[in-house]
Amino acid sequence: MNNKINLFSIYYGWWKNIDKFIFSIITLLFIIGLFFSLVSTSLIASDRLDTNNYSFFFKHLTFILMGFLIIFIFSSINQENLFKISLVIFLLSLIFLALVPFFGIEVKGSKRWIDFGFFPRFQPIELVKPFLIIFISLVLCNQTYSNLIIKYLFSFCATMMIVLLLILQPDIGQTLLVFFTWSILIFVSGINISILMGIFVILLLSFSFLIIFIPKFNYIKNRLLSFFDTEAGTLNFQSDKAIESITSGGFFGKGIGEGTLKNRVPEAHTDYIISVISEEFGVIAIILILLLFLVFIYSILKKVNLENDERIKLILVGSISLVLMQAMIHIGVNIRLFPTTGMTLPFISYGGSSIISVSILSGIILNLTKRRLN
Numbered sequence: 001m002n003n004k005i006n007l008f009s010i011y012y013g014w015w016k017n018i019d020k021f022i023f024s025i026i027t028l029l030f031i032i033g034l035f036f037s038l039v040s041t042s043l044i045a046s047d048r049l050d051t052n053n054y055s056f057f058f059k060h061l062t063f064i065l066m067g068f069l070i071i072f073i074f075s076s077i078n079q080e081n082l083f084k085i086s087l088v089i090f091l092l093s094l095i096f097l098a099l100v101p102f103f104g105i106e107v108k109g110s111k112r113w114i115d116f117g118f119f120p121r122f123q124p125i126e127l128v129k130p131f132l133i134i135f136i137s138l139v140l141c142n143q144t145y146s147n148l149i150i151k152y153l154f155s156f157c158a159t160m161m162i163v164l165l166l167i168l169q170p171d172i173g174q175t176l177l178v179f180f181t182w183s184i185l186i187f188v189s190g191i192n193i194s195i196l197m198g199i200f201v202i203l204l205l206s207f208s209f210l211i212i213f214i215p216k217f218n219y220i221k222n223r224l225l226s227f228f229d230t231e232a233g234t235l236n237f238q239s240d241k242a243i244e245s246i247t248s249g250g251f252f253g254k255g256i257g258e259g260t261l262k263n264r265v266p267e268a269h270t271d272y273i274i275s276v277i278s279e280e281f282g283v284i285a286i287i288l289i290l291l292l293f294l295v296f297i298y299s300i301l302k303k304v305n306l307e308n309d310e311r312i313k314l315i316l317v318g319s320i321s322l323v324l325m326q327a328m329i330h331i332g333v334n335i336r337l338f339p340t341t342g343m344t345l346p347f348i349s350y351g352g353s354s355i356i357s358v359s360i361l362s363g364i365i366l367n368l369t370k371r372r373l374n
Contacts, residue, residue: 067359074363173341253282
């Protein structure tokens, strides 16, 4: 009886203090992803893997339920403990990321996954991203060292280490995401824009050298050349089919189950989910999803404006920047603004690593936006 009362009091204390509006948007986004997994992609994905018709849907549901447990845990713990735990997990996730080039599983020319056998296969960078934001924010707001240049250099070195590990996989989408998040954080912290642009130019030149002169990166070079030359090769096949699907769906879509993209593109349930949704439910569905993302970001920005703690401000800004940039890359690939890269749509796409990552991020956001009792 006492245990039941304790559990209820823990839950009640959590529910009473969290921002219910932000939590409702997070829940709604997850439900939307689960709905599209059920009606649009689950049967096709399961058929390809010769599994139970709804196995992908039930896996998706399991990941989301795990996600809500993670959200509850990360949004419940004490703020200072959150920072300490995040730094420990960040270091552990870096070790996993460093192991990928040696023990990673190669899929379609890239090593992004790691499988220990006793633990489900996962993508270490998805674990790194939410805690990288906390790490950089704590470094930039550290009161022990007043010299901002040292803080910028330290955060830059840590970020470039992750970038190099991602380039080795190679994973250009996640590389851009990590660098963009770091850039936003140091820009908000007050770095001179000319210095930031100088860093960007140097890194762009370095990246160009790698893909032109290092044979290991021919895969990236071919993909970029194919992107700019629409008549060459078949590397644009998925993006071309995605554009066709969006166009054929029109404003109101073809109807549930009437789309064909999920039959033609291998990663329809992950990297091309926005095109699948558009084909069956129309551009109107995409507009509504984007509006939901914007409301989510705006509601967090309102909290940022009311916050006095610079650490929390930076972490919240970094979190929404990560979600926004990842969504932009996903949509950009689907409408052929960017070259093809494996990038899920936060909350919506299928994928255990992606769902766990955005759940951790959501838990952190809810922790830092909840009502604090003085």
